[in-house]
Every structure is written in structure tokens, then in C-alpha cells.
Amino acid sequence: MSKRAPLRRHIGVHSPTHGLTIDAICYVNSTWRGIIYEAGRELYKIAKDFHKNNSPENSILLIPHSRGCSYVNNFLQWCPEELRKRIDLRAYAPGAFIESNVCRSIIHYESKWDIVPHIDQAGRKRCQDTIVTLQPHPTAWGIDHEFNSQTYVKSLKEDFDNYLSQ
Numbered sequence: 287m288s289k290r291a292p293l294r295r296h297i298g299v300h301s302p303t304h305g306l307t308i309d310a311i312c313y314v315n316s317t318w319r320g321i322i323y324e325a326g327r328e329l330y331k332i333a334k335d336f337h338k339n340n341s342p343e344n345s346i347l348l349i350p351h352s353r354g355c356s357y358v359n360n361f362l363q364w365c366p367e368e369l370r371k372r373i374d375l376r377a378y379a380p381g382a383f384i385e386s387n388v389c390r391s392i393i394h395y396e397s398k399w400d401i402v403p404h405i406d407q408a409g410r411k412r413c414q415d416t417i418v419t420l421q422p423h424p425t426a427w428g429i430d431h432e433f434n435s436q437t438y439v440k441s442l443k444e445d446f447d448n449y450l451s452q
Contacts (some may be wrong), residue, residue: 296356299332301325301354309353315355317382317406320321326357331366337369337451344374345390347449349442351433353403356382356392360452376445380432380436383409383416392416410427 292371300324303309315321322330329348336346347357350358355377363382375384375392380403386392393443398404403410413451423436430437 298326299328301357313353313356313381316324316353316360318358322360322422323357325354326361329358330361333361333365333369333373333443337372342368342372345374345452347374347446348380349376349378349445350380351378352431353381355380355384357386359388374449376441378433378442379403379435380406382406383413385409386416393418395420395438395441397422397426397435399426399428399430401429402431 304312310347312323312452316323316326333346336344336448348358358375358377359382362373365373365388370388371390377384377394378401379396380394383387383394383403383406384392394413396405396417396419398419399422400423418441420437422430423439425436
């Protein structure tokens, strides 16, 4: 992304894996109990800073993956509406679905092979008009859930380029 837009500021917030058991507990706590973990608190700080230091017509693009979608959804609940309406989301392999009324725009991308986006059935039903199901890339393996899967490369590039052209 920084090669495509060298004069733009890029910030990454990473929530590392702690293994399947701990990750599953964090996912349940975040998705169904609304707990905001450190990654969500960091995103909130970044979004608040953006809102404070940029003109109102500017927006911020967030690209969460898997349980990060749940973390983003939770932090958005704490954001004032004027900030939420400046946040564009492109969610990949979502572990939870984010409703369109809590942000400026949302698209959820999933691989046809990925089972993770089917865990949050209620969110999936509420957000069905924001879901794009992609055919797995020929090099994809397993359930095709990884953020760096070739399945997502084209969509990532297109979304990023579209965002830059606004």
C-alpha cells in the first residue's frame, strides 16, 4: 500500500494469534460480550486522532481481517456518529459482520471455501447485502482464511486504488 500511495500515512494495528483456544476465547468475548481488546482501543485512538487532525470531507479506510472485524465493530460502538461516518471499511474473511449504519461504507469479502464467516449467522443475515463471495485463487489452500491469500489480492488493490482516487 505504501508503494501505491507514498505520500499517504499508513498505520497498521496487528492483534497477534495466541493459538486456536485463546483466539477463540477472545473472539467469543469480543463478538458476543462486546469486550474491547487492545487492538480496538488502538484503532479508536487512531480514528479519534484522524478526526481531530483532518478536514471533515476526509475519510479513513480500515481493512480488518477475521476477529479484527469484531474488534472494529466494538470500537465503532464507542465512536461518535460524526467520526463513524468518516470510516470506510473493507472487511476480509470476517469473523463478525459490521452493519452499514455504524460507518460510512462497508464491504465484507469472503472466500467461497472459508467457514469462519459462517460462524456469525445473525450478523451474516443482517449484512447479507454487503457480502462479496470470491472464488478461491488456484493457489489457495485449506479453508482459504489467511489475509495474505491470493484470493483477496485483486479486491485489496482495487479497493485501495478506489479509495485513493476519491
